[in-house]
Amino acid sequence: MTLAARVCPDDDPEALLAALRARVGALRFDALPLWDPAPTSRAKVVSVMPPAHYEQAVARATERIAAGDLQKVVLAREVDVHAGADHDPAATLGVLREAFPSCFVFAVGRGDATLVAASPELLVRRDGLRAGTLALAGSTRRSAEPSVDRHLSEQLLRSAKDREEHAIVIRRIAEALSPLSVWVTAPDEPVTVQVANIQHLATPIRAQLARPVSVLSLAGTLHPTPAVGGEPLATAAPMIPALEGLDRGWYAGPVGWVDTNEDGEFCVALRCALLRGPLARLYAGVGVVRESDPAAELAETDVKLQALLPVLSG
Numbered sequence: 001m002t003l004a005a006r007v008c009p010d011d012d013p014e015a016l017l018a019a020l021r022a023r024v025g026a027l028r029f030d031a032l033p034l035w036d037p038a039p040t041s042r043a044k045v046v047s048v049m050p051p052a053h054y055e056q057a058v059a060r061a062t063e064r065i066a067a068g069d070l071q072k073v074v075l076a077r078e079v080d081v082h083a084g085a086d087h088d089p090a091a092t093l094g095v096l097r098e099a100f101p102s103c104f105v106f107a108v109g110r111g112d113a114t115l116v117a118a119s120p121e122l123l124v125r126r127d128g129l130r131a132g133t134l135a136l137a138g139s140t141r142r143s144a145e146p147s148v149d150r151h152l153s154e155q156l157l158r159s160a161k162d163r164e165e166h167a168i169v170i171r172r173i174a175e176a177l178s179p180l181s182v183w184v185t186a187p188d189e190p191v192t193v194q195v196a197n198i199q200h201l202a203t204p205i206r207a208q209l210a211r212p213v214s215v216l217s218l219a220g221t222l223h224p225t226p227a228v229g230g231e232p233l234a235t236a237a238p239m240i241p242a243l244e245g246l247d248r249g250w251y252a253g254p255v256g257w258v259d260t261n262e263d264g265e266f267c268v269a270l271r272c273a274l275l276r277g278p279l280a281r282l283y284a285g286v287g288v289v290r291e292s293d294p295a296a297e298l299a300e301t302d303v304k305l306q307a308l309l310p311v312l313s314g
């Protein structure tokens with residue numbers, strides 16, 4: 001177990017240590033979190049805005065792209081799960097850790113709200129002068145039938161639309177890292193990565209930093225990549241809230257850790273839900289490019305929502 005503490009300049013280290021020890025001691029006596037796979041009352045799942053609103057937003061974005069002032073914009077939608085009882089963040093976290101072993105699984109609490117996620121997307125990792133990140137964009141569903149699953153993966157690799165959506169992210173990451181680096185390198189061809197419910201085009205990107213820029217500052221330089229924002233960002237940024245009509249909150253933000261050497265790791269808060277009492281708000285977005293079809297993009301948000309929906313709706 002790793003404990004993190006928020007330290008202020010006037011804090012007494014001994015008192016902080018004692019508080020952390022007391023917290024660990026208290027945890028030992030807490031009841032084990034229990035996820036109930038067969039709750040007596042059914043959860044209610046509702047799209048916050050009608051799905052047609054999302055399709056219209058995608059259509060309007062493609063018009064802006066066709067007009068020539070934008071290459072890509074990522075648009076998200078929200079779905080609420082009203083459960084019969086309060087959601088249990090610890091139990092949810094336990095289930096996500098089992099179901100998504102290759103993802104960044106976390107829970108961050110503040111006040112009465114907890115953000116839980118199983119994100120496949122690394123924003124940045126720094127170890128001394130080495131930095132690593134992942135371009136992740138371009139998606140398709142999975143199939144339980146291995147040959148169909150492989151076919152879907154090959155289709156994704158051959159899809160010009162998805163390859164372009166993906167290339168925009170690589171280009172921007174390389175442009176952001178280059179001024180800080182001796183070299184930035186990425187394989188010529190993406191691979192597909194499979195998570196439980198979806199597969200994505202992925203390209204790992206590595207850089208040798210020219211000076212020890214902190215991981216926090218690297219995260220600030222890279223975020224938001226066009227995997228969650230858009231290209232060019234200055235055009236996409238004001239369009240996103242206007243078209244989505246929602247408050248993203250912590251969704252798509254960087255979440256991670258920093259050590260005393262300023263090394264660390266940040267992922268992008270995707271495949272996440274904000275839990276507050278019996279309400280869970282889920283978010284899912286897609287990259288919209290010129291060829292995007294509104295119905296297909298809506299369907300892709302449904303696939304992405306399937307990461308957390310079965311866990312939260314019982």
Ligand SMILES: C=C(O[C@@H]1C=C(C(=O)O)C=C[C@H]1O)C(=O)O
Binds near residue numbers: 136228287304
């Ligand atoms: C925006 C999300 O995912 C991002 C968008 C992707 C896409 O459009 O293909 C793929 C992975 C993520 O970078 C999300 O999950 O909400």
